[in-house]
Amino acid sequence: MESRIVSSAEQATDIRYSFLNTLDHFSCEYVRTLWLIQYLDNKCLDGARDEEALELQICGKAEYLNKLVEERVSFLQQYKQDLEMQKGINKRYSQLLSRKKGTSTVVRQSSKTTTKKQNGKKLLLKINLKKAYRRDMELEKKRKDYLQKSSNESKKREVKDANGDEERYCFCNDVSYGAMIACDNSKCEREWFHYPCIGMTKPPSGKWYCSERCRLQGGKK
Structure with a gap:
């Protein structure tokens, strides 16, 4: 029923079939033949439109898949860079801890100020423990902040990829x-x-x- 309504509406707007309403005085068989020709013509047009829509759909799907592949490659490259950066931070942090342990040993052995006489003058050697400790704490805080940020970004990417609803x-x-x-x-x-x-x-x-x-x-x- 719907296809007949659509065909009637298309007939009303198509100049090729506007004359059919004036053929009531012809025989029923002749008018029925003209209506059949109109119907077959409309079916051919619908088939052409369906093929065109299918071609556009295939092109759009291919572009979308290419985009997904590019995004996945970019994500893996960024993830690789994050891992390398995190590895470097862990290495520097381990070196910092080693130097910190060595400094603590020196401080325990030199708990008192060491003085020497040189050219009749006293040479005063001091170690600023507060400054070194504060610098170590700042580096540790930066390392933790970066690791937390990298973890949050990775979770966001995973949630985005998993959202298929x-x-x-x-x-x-x-x-x-x-x-x-x-x-x-x-x-x-x-x-x-x-x-x-x-x-x-x-x-x-x-x-x-x-x-x-x-x-x-x-x-x-």
Whole structure:
């Protein structure tokens, strides 16, 4: 029933078939033949539109998969850099702890100020423990902050990759990504469409409908 309504609406807007309403005085068989020709012509047009939509859907899917691969490669490269940086920080921290233990041993052995006579003058040697300890604590705090930040970013990336419950749109029945446009028919089942899937590169100047059916439904309002 719906296809007959759509065909009637297309007939009303197609100049090629506007004369059919004036053929009531012809025989029923002749008029029925003309109606059949019109129906077959509309079916051919629908098949061509379906093939075009399928080609656009395949192109959009390929671009989306390429984008996912590029994002995954970028994530792995960044993760590798984070691991190398963390390894360097751990190495420097271990060296710092070793120097700190050596300094503590020297301090215990030289708990008193060491003085020497040189050219009739006293040479005073002091070790600033507070300054060295404060510097060590700052380095330790920076190391912990960086490790925490790296861990949070990794968790965010994992949550983003695992989120597969998003709504589906477009002819490709895929999630929302990149530039998209909405069909101006409020009753459209798909609502939003990816630019690559419909062969669009920039927003249209007027209203846009995803199909002739949506155009007719939107024009009736």
